[in-house]
Amino acid sequence: MGSVQPLDNSNVDVLIVGAGPAGLMMANWMSRCGVKTRIVDKRGTKIFNGQADGLQCRTLEIFDSFSFGHRAWIESNHMLEICLWNPDPETGVLARGDRIPDTIPGISRFQQVVLHQGRIERFFLDAIKENSVRTGCNGPAGDPSAEIKVEHGVLPTTFKFDESLAEDDEAYPITVELRHLTEEEATPPQKATSANGQGIQDGIFRSNLSVDDTMDMIRLSNTLADKAGSIETVKAKYMLGADGAHSWVRQQLGFKLEGDSTDYIWGVLDVIPITDFPDIRMRCAIHSESSGSVMVIPRENKLVRLYIQLTTTNVEGGGKKFDRSTITPETIIASAQRIMRPYKIDYHYLDWWTAYQIGQRVGNSFSWHERVFLAGDAVHTHSPKAGQGMNVSMQDAYNLGWKVANVVKGLTKRSMLKTYQSERRKIAQDLIDFDHRFSRLFSGRPAKSVIDEAGIDMKTFKDAFEKGNMFASGIAVDYGASMIVAKSGSGKDQGDGTEVLGDENLRVISDSAEKLANKLEVGKRMPSFKILNQADARPWHLQELLKSNGTWRVVVFAGNVRDPSQKKRLDTLGEKLEAADSFLKWCTPAGQKYDSVIELLSCHSAPRQETTIFDFPEVFRPWDDNDGWDYWKVHVDDQSYHEGHGQAYQNYGIDPQRGCSIILRPDQYISWIGEMDDYESMDRFFKGFMIDQRTRQGAKEVVANSKKPGNSKDMYAGTLAGTNGLRTTINGDTKAGDAAVEGTAGM
Amino acid sequence: MGSVQPLDNSNVDVLIVGAGPAGLMMANWMSRCGVKTRIVDKRGTKIFNGQADGLQCRTLEIFDSFSFGHRAWIESNHMLEICLWNPDPETGVLARGDRIPDTIPGISRFQQVVLHQGRIERFFLDAIKENSVRTGCNGPAGDPSAEIKVEHGVLPTTFKFDESLAEDDEAYPITVELRHLTEEEATPPQKATSANGQGIQDGIFRSNLSVDDTMDMIRLSNTLADKAGSIETVKAKYMLGADGAHSWVRQQLGFKLEGDSTDYIWGVLDVIPITDFPDIRMRCAIHSESSGSVMVIPRENKLVRLYIQLTTTNVEGGGKKFDRSTITPETIIASAQRIMRPYKIDYHYLDWWTAYQIGQRVGNSFSWHERVFLAGDAVHTHSPKAGQGMNVSMQDAYNLGWKVANVVKGLTKRSMLKTYQSERRKIAQDLIDFDHRFSRLFSGRPAKSVIDEAGIDMKTFKDAFEKGNMFASGIAVDYGASMIVAKSGSGKDQGDGTEVLGDENLRVISDSAEKLANKLEVGKRMPSFKILNQADARPWHLQELLKSNGTWRVVVFAGNVRDPSQKKRLDTLGEKLEAADSFLKWCTPAGQKYDSVIELLSCHSAPRQETTIFDFPEVFRPWDDNDGWDYWKVHVDDQSYHEGHGQAYQNYGIDPQRGCSIILRPDQYISWIGEMDDYESMDRFFKGFMIDQRTRQGAKEVVANSKKPGNSKDMYAGTLAGTNGLRTTINGDTKAGDAAVEGTAGM
Structure with a gap:
């Protein structure tokens, strides 16, 4: 301990807190655009199994625009069809009631796939490394020192914001203290389970059933401070809080998550299934008569993820927090077995498991003076079954990254950054509305007859599923009128209410x-x-x-x-x-x-x-x-x-x-x-939003010998006429050869 | 110097001499199949620019079968259309006479592309590393020591073959001495040219216009032996000579290349073209009235390869070797400028250049006792313009690799290896016949009229091009009847004459x-x-x-x-x-x-x-x-x-x-x-060719507890019935949980 020295990289354009998918997406944008950036994460370097892993077709389009879409496409499991299983109306026996395409045909050149989050993070890390060295983010272009490296085991502890500097494009109004943790501090405790003598990772520590451990980690860190982690101060022009549902950045800003929880508890198992259920490699929604529901998500490497409704749950006092000790892989698979009867389901190999309580919450604000932003789970939480969480989180940062980069570079007016909250908070609201409806449909039992009002009508469920599919693809996103979306309307009716139209005279x-x-x-x-x-x-x-x-x-x-x-x-x-x-x-x-x-x-x-x-x-x-x-x-x-x-x-x-x-x-x-x-x-x-580079204050990039494209025609003509001269400037030491060269010599 | 110690890896299943595309393809097969292998190359580790780089659609199919086809597909330049340019019959001015698709539509899911050979070698090296560690070629599976590493700067100096061991499956009849060279020895001298002060690599040292330098390198190595390179002795079951046109392995076997050369000399330039020629990003065949021909091959990274006929050439005495000092990039581009008039062509950036004399030769034998094989340029040389060389070389080794692997593993009778020469020598003969016809059509001047018999009729040229396209795709390959190709006929009429039908009773x-x-x-x-x-x-x-x-x-x-x-x-x-x-x-x-x-x-x-x-x-x-x-x-x-x-x-x-x-x-x-x-x-x-594993002598892999699939049904039924018992064997230390578990316990 104590070997981690404070870095001298103490003034950055962008500081990213959290290296999950949203934080990595932001870092990726910065690397692509050559912006000086640091990205820190309190967790250690271990990549955990499990976690959200559905990739919408829009997310794949985005990956492809960063040149690693093919990696996800090749490695992932492709989901083509959704099979809806429910009790046969006559016999009451579970039967396949319907099939629908998983991705609506024609909406994208990609279809929804499933891949372990660890691989997705790997694609980002590879891209960030390659891009940041090439563009020269944190050092000279082409030099390894320019790399944006994810700094794991680094915890932000204090946050200051100088409001007087907020509107100064060149200023660093954000000051954050970072503490470098030890490996132990940075590795979260996990529930001890094992298979074949090997530890099985569970996701309870990241589930919303667990308490926030950030403050514990800070306290632990404080007690060890003198002999352990070092502290450094970083100043930043912009900051992104992509630090999850318990977001420290959100807490610093005093922003709230608004919404509520339900009593529905679900378990998640990632297993290689041993089963005679014929659609185990399809995405399935299985409603049992009265034992709850299962969603089947086939994954890569023979794995299948099962989302399993746990009908026997113990709800603690008022906080609705669940006593997690009664949930084990055994209790979860037993629920699945009840739900999927008469089919048999079991496993030899368990890769990961977790449990969660369904709820939907959205942040009351996404932006602080257009200097500090929140993205991902920090501003929206919901149930994982719709496969939306990671996608919407990455798309938050995808929306934000280019805007910040263009502002940092002095190309774009700062006011354009208001569109982030306007566009993405609206999406978050749509998302939790969708999830609210969808989760309740999914967690309810099927209607026994047309007059069974407490039950879910399977026709209604299918319709919701099909409509949900368009939403879930990410393709339906429709950003409202703003200075960068030239259509009628305003942020009030098409966004979250933020004023984003800009100068009316330029609209x-x-x-x-x-x-x-x-x-x-x-x-x-x-x-x-x-x-x-x-x-x-x-x-x-x-x-x-x-x-x-x-x-x-x-x-x-x-x-x-x-x-x-x-x-x-x-x-x-x-x-x-x-x-x-x-x-x-x-x-x-x-x-x-x-x-x-x-x-x-x-x-x-x-x-x-x-x-x-x-x-x-x-x-x-x-x-x-x-x-x-x-x-x-x-x-x-x-x-x-x-x-x-x-x-x-x-x-x-x-x-x-x-x-x-x-x-x-x-x-x-x-x-x-x-x-x-x-x-x-x-x-x-x-x-309306771009800055005139001819009159821009502080523009230092003017290169004296730049050539205007407008002159190029003449130059070209001269070039072709003077072929010998042209090449002489290149191969100055080679002789002209024995061939006659046409045209005039020299330029 | 002197730091290279003899390796102790002195008994191998397969020794590969030469790490060009053919040698790497062989090593890749071995890595995929888990065969103990070494691959040596006399050259240093430098990857040179230029060299053959067209990839047929069949080659891309093969790459895809090794899971790196997409890498070539993404990085390469795709060639879609061939434009045929020749003097307009009326005006005599160069004009586009016709267009044909570069790859015949429908024959493959890939189309012909162009990519620098260095990248292709990189794909192979990555695959060989990953595969060989996974399968455990040269060490325990999963251990880094299992990697097949290309040993550069290693020269074979003596070769011995014990014929008495040739038919013993388990024997090592091949003994080769390897000398480890110094960096200087292993780096070939290049002609000094430069652009912008940087050295431009040329390919003259690998061209057939240069003399063989292998013996020079051995001599040089000998003089330095005591204080420099070390020598080791390697014994091998099988050996592949993929060591190029001057193949040392071929010389050891006393095999000959048969065929002849022409007087046609061509230059090659890889440049970023400065031109007003409208089809510079298409593959073009340009016949000038009397100044010779140019073939345009658009490449990746804005590069274009130009094959340019050099009309002014000096032919040395009887050997038809060319005085290379009169060929420079300047003389070559000057030829192109004459041929492409009235269009202008020049360059600022020259990536690589070479020149070669057209000739076609094929080896009189490809195999020695089905123990030592030759592949690639070692047994066929021809002009590069058809884009066949690297493809056919890799396909030689692709044909051979799985056969050797299956024989080494004791799965297949050794006699099956005869099909290598039968199949590939036939292809080599077809190739040089094709190249012979094609080169002469390409190097001739266009006919001035229907009665101009010395000229090339452009209709004939187009027909030849279109027919050649099927051959050039690699898809037309049709292997003759043999013990592994169950059709009527024989190696006499469908192969190179080698007897490959095997036991007539099993045919x-x-x-x-x-x-x-x-x-x-x-x-x-x-x-x-x-x-x-x-x-x-x-x-x-x-x-x-x-x-x-x-x-x-x-x-x-x-x-x-x-x-x-x-x-x-x-x-x-x-x-x-x-x-x-x-x-x-x-x-x-x-x-x-x-x-x-x-x-x-x-x-x-x-x-x-x-x-x-x-x-x-x-x-x-x-x-x-x-x-x-x-x-x-x-x-x-x-x-x-x-x-x-x-x-x-x-x-x-x-x-x-x-x-x-x-x-x-x-x-x-x-x-x-x-x-x-x-x-x-x-x-x-x-x-007809597989070995019965039940009676195979020396089979040691029998595992006592192997389970026959035939028993699995019962086991499965038991498994599903006894779910609790099943999981108990995995999660022995977890309790059964509070859920009732159906079925009988234990198995």
């Missing part, structure tokens, strides 16, 4: 969206269909082009560019986009690459084989002195050789003659839809 | 194949279509189920199992397969898992939702005491929720009522097609 509304892209909705994530790269004919899902790297995107559906009048519209748009005062220029700090803040993509509808990228104005395929033309921006909606025809225009409801333009947020949500050549609305939209 | 011929599966061909690789797992409805490409792990597979297309007469046929087959004398039993060493030598898979055609795995005899979904039923063997040809209908029966030409059975080799090639219930032919087929 843009996509009033022709329904006409121009009648299958798209402003505020929802951009659906994905396959389009082809114009230059090499490769099919890409549109979403594959929308990598999460913090950039906004203007996607120009250019229509039929072989038609002269449409071509003229495109050329006019190109001129405006290429002009010196274009938003592509004023949003981008001098010296940075042309697509580093706003990327211009296009997709036309003319026949691919009759078109080349040279049919597009230069701004759509920009020039780089070293790399030549950019071949990766212009796309086409046409037949592929091996993967069919994506029919993107048709699927988006876009007129293939007229086209349209769409602004996408860095998180793939649709901000604005307008006429293809409506440059003025786009410019006004960006003016 | 099986798939004489009803055309009737039972009229779109499949015995001897070709099994095509892949999507089918669904019966238990969880997940779609899988059939090939995804055919992982390369050394096991044979019997795939029972069970037809309509809901039809009583078909169900009866299935049950009868099940009884035979489950019987104590079934080939599933006698091929499998006692104590090994039921699917470790021959895996039984099935795919039926009844509606999925009306069927469960319990409709199949137990042998199709075997029982495991710890894991319960095996849910991953029974499949169905039906509609999926999200990925359409694979129509496997229709695509294979199998009658959905009647079905058929198919035996697949461990490398996915079709061995036999017969009636679904023709157990007798299957048994006879395996008798």
Whole structure:
């Protein structure tokens, strides 16, 4: 002990408390965007079995946008079908009553899967390491010291906030003391169980049936302080509390979780099942006549998770806390056996188990001066069966990360950060409403007849399940009107009430969206269909082009560019986009690459084989002195050789003659839809929240020798003429060779 | 220096000389199958730029069978279209004359891609490490010491073979002395070029324009021996020479490469092109009027490889070796500029370059006593433009690896190894014939008119390209009749002449194949279509189920199992397969898992939702005491929720009522097609080359307490009845809990 020295990394842009999925998602964004960041977690380095592990299709889309979606897709168990089992109305014997697809067909290129949370954290850790070294978060780019490392066994103990600095973009208003714990302190005690002489991990310590141990850990830490953990002070511009249901950050801010608990107690077993139940590899909802319900979630590595209603429960006094000593894997499987009769179910191998009490709570606020934010279980808790917890938590941080990164970089006004609470608190409220309805339907017994009002009608249950499926996919999320979602309405009716419209004079509304892209909705994530790269004919899902790297995107559906009048519209748009005062220029700090803040993509509808990228104005395929033309921006909606025809225009409801333009947020949500050549609305939209880099105070990134893309055409012409000179600058020490070289020498 | 000590790993099952793609493929097989192996390479650890890098779709299928296909697919550049450019017949100006798909649509679930060889070697190294530790190749399974490590800078210097031991399965007839080189010795000298002050690597040292440096390295090594590299003696059961065009192993065996060279000299540049040529991101064949040809191969990371015909060449005396000092990147790009006029082409960034002289040669033998084998460039050299070299080399070792592994494990008769030369020497001959025709078409000038007989007619060229595409995909490979390919014919007309039919009394011929599966061909690789797992409805490409792990597979297309007469046929087959004398039993060493030598898979055609795995005899979904039923063997040809209908029966030409059975080799090639219930032919087929494990001499793996699957049903019934007893054996120290547990106690 005492070997942990205070780090000197004491001023950071972002401090993240908690390294679960929400905290890791935030750190991942910061690593991708090159933001100086620390992430601490009071727990030790051990990765525990079990825990929430369903991945919605929207979560997989997000993973894919960070380039590790395939890892989850390959390793996970895919869930395709939900089987609904309940007592046969005539015989009363358990029977399969219905089947529904687990993921609604067509809503995403991914389907819901299940994977151990430890693997998901591994994907994040690998990505954070690779990204942060490459982008140079905490050190020089490319240097190992730049890595954002998760600091385990580190506990925040005091929090101070200087309100006078809250609106100073460059200030560090947050001060936190961090204590470095010992390994013992950082490892939570677990209930002793064993299988084959090996310890079985249980999740009781993280369940809401257990008491909060944070203060115990602080107290323990204090008593050991002089000889054990060291303390350091960190100042931060922004902080995220992603520290779970007992959130220390939330307690510091004095925010509350509002909601209530039920009497329903459920047990969870992760086992390799020994059974003759035929649908054990399907997701199943099993309602017994009177013994409660089981949900079956098939997992990877032959495992199956069973959520099992425990009908015999002891409720303690007023706090409704459960005496956990009466719950064991044996009592839980016995309940399952009663519920699943006449089928037999048992196990040899038990991987993990826990129990929990159903309840739904949501935080009364998610944000403190747009400087300290809460995400994940810190602001919403609910039952795990809907497979929502980890997904919504990660999506909280996914919503927040790019906003904070763009503000830290001085690209975006701080007021845009208000949209975090507006958008995500609304989602949290929707989530607990959903869970409230769903849990009660699930925990009730089936109706014995149409007049059995205390029972749950199985038709109602199926309908709820199917509707719930859309919600549970994560695809239905529809962010309300704000400075970054250009539609009518306000945060009052479409958010949590926070004012997020910004400057009314700059407000843009996509009033022709329904006409121009009648299958798209402003505020929802951009659906994905396959389009082809114009230059090499490769099919890409549109979403594959929308990598999460913090950039906004203007996607120009250019229509039929072989038609002269449409071509003229495109050329006019190109001129405006290429002009010196274009938003592509004023949003981008001098010296940075042309697509580093706003990327211009296009997709036309003319026949691919009759078109080349040279049919597009230069701004759509920009020039780089070293790399030549950019071949990766212009796309086409046409037949592929091996993967069919994506029919993107048709699927988006876009007129293939007229086209349209769409602004996408860095998180793939649709901000604005307008006429293809409506440059003025786009410019006004960006003016609402982006900072003009030409006049930005304190902008230091101006590089004297930066070359404006507008000059590139001439340069290119000169380059091609002077081939020998061009290469001489590279291979200066090689001779020109015996071949005659055309063109003039030198540049 | 001197720090490298002789390893004590001096007796190995397999010694691999050369760690290029062929050697790594062999090592990968060995790692997958748990065979004690060493792999040495005289080169140092540096990975060089450039080198062959096209990946056929068949190669990607193979990578996928080793679980790293997705890595190549994600990182590579995909080639979709070939554009044929030649002088316009009227104007004489270069113009796009035609387009063809780069990979023939429908032949594979992958398409041809391009990726740097260094990345491919990385995938192999990662897989070899993971596999060899897991399977326990060179040490205890799971222990890091079990890893097969590529030993770089290790040169074989002497070779001895004891012919008297050649036919003794357990003997080590091969003795090789290995010398450990210094870093300097192991790093080949390169031509000094530079770009931006950095050294540019060229490939001249590996080109066939350079002289063999192996003997130089041995001589150098000798002079330094006393104070430098150490020497060790290794004995091996089997050896693979995958040591390139100048193969030391081939020289030791006295085998010859037969064939000839041409006068055509080509240069290769890997550059980021600066150009206005519109198809620079397509694969292009560009024929100029009289300046020669260019082939464009777009690569990953913005790179493009240019194969450029050098019209001005100096041919040395009789040996046709080229004076390489007159070839520089400047002379090569100048040629490209002449050929591609009026388009301009140049570069800022040069990644790699080389030059080569076209020639085709094939080894007169690939095998010495079925103990020492040659693969890859050691037995076939040709021009790189067809993108075949690395693919065919890897496929040589892919063909060989599982055969050697199964022989080393005592599962298979040694005589089966004769099929390596029979199958692969035939392919090598086909390859050089193809390359011979293709290269000459490519290097010739376009015909000026129909009566210009010295020129190449562009129609002829396009036809050759299209036909070549099927060959180049690797999918067309059709292995001849042998003891492991049950069709009529012989090695004389379908192989290289080697006798490979084996015992005539055990010969099986798939004489009803055309009737039972009229779109499949015995001897070709099994095509892949999507089918669904019966238990969880997940779609899988059939090939995804055919992982390369050394096991044979019997795939029972069970037809309509809901039809009583078909169900009866299935049950009868099940009884035979489950019987104590079934080939599933006698091929499998006692104590090994039921699917470790021959895996039984099935795919039926009844509606999925009306069927469960319990409709199949137990042998199709075997029982495991710890894991319960095996849910991953029974499949169905039906509609999926999200990925359409694979129509496997229709695509294979199998009658959905009647079905058929198919035996697949461990490398996915079709061995036999017969009636679904023709157990007798299957048994006879395996008798032709498999060793009966019940009578095998020296079989030591018999485990006393192994449980026969045939007993499992009773055990299962007992297990389910005695749930408490079952769990008690696992969680012995936990109490039974307060829940009543049904059933009898104990087992």
